[in-house]
Amino acid sequence: MKKMIICIFIFWGIAGCSQQEDVIPSFPQIDNPLDREDKLKSTIKEATDFEEIIITIENEIEILRLSTNGERYNGWIKKSYENGKLGYLFHSQNGIQDGLYTAWYRNGKKMVERIWKNGMRDGPFKLWTEAGVLVSRGFNRNNLRHGLFEEFYAAGKIKSKVEYSKGGIQTFLRWKPDGTRCPDTLVKDGTGLVFHYKEDGTVDSNESYLDGKHDYGYPSDIIETSLNAEDEDSNPIDLNTSQAEVSEDEIPVNE
Secondary structure, eight states: OHHHHHHHHHHHHHHHHHHHTTOOOOOOOOOOGGGSHHHHHHHHHHOEEGGGEEEEEETTEEEEEETTTOOBOOEEEEEEOTTSOEEEEEEEETTEEOEEEEEEOTTSOEEEEEEEETTEEEEEEEEEOTTSOEEEEEEEETTEEEEEEEEEOTTSOEEEEEEEETTEEEEEEEBOTTSOBOSSOEEETTEEEEEEEOTTSOEEEEEEEETTEEEEESOOHHHHTOOOSBOTTSSBOOTTSSOOOOOTTSOOSOO
8 A cells, every 4th residue: 555655645745746847827917008108208208309219327227317317317208210200108107117108109009018126127028010010028137137048930820938037047938830839949957958949840950058148059039139229239229210120139228
């Protein structure tokens, strides 16, 4: 009898471990009040143009000030494309970016939503293609990816589910474009191998991770496909240019 009980506990332990490997928490929705047309119009009306803002650095935090008097700015900040279409909107509290940042493409489709707290990316974010297809969504903490990250193929099927801890990859699950799970991709405790697929289902490349960091192979496309509205110098892009794709891992001013 004792042997039977021990066997049952061992079985439960093994089953629990195998299930736990695939358990990734659910993803909460971002409540964006700017999705309501009346709220968007009123926010645009009250927002200050980014050209009227100057940036200073204090304790490694970027401070947003009015160019007219140098005072820390409170309220919404906006920037538009040369055709008048809205580029982005974000909020400043006592000169520090805080709250929801939203950017749009020239065609009016949403580009990115991201939560900021006290001048740092902290909270959920979502990114879309210019066609309006969700590319990825995840979480940040203190300007680093932390928690669940999901990536999607152009057809909308799940591509990757990744768990981050303070910017380092802990687990990585990959699906093929046809929706089947990739049997060769496995990252556990920050170490393992990831395969990348083309849209036709053939293998494009692979890479490895060691202790949560990229080890060898092509850089992960979960970085390359991320979109935001900043340039490599962490400044808002000139929306009169064609620049629109940069790494989501860059530390932006407004993004």
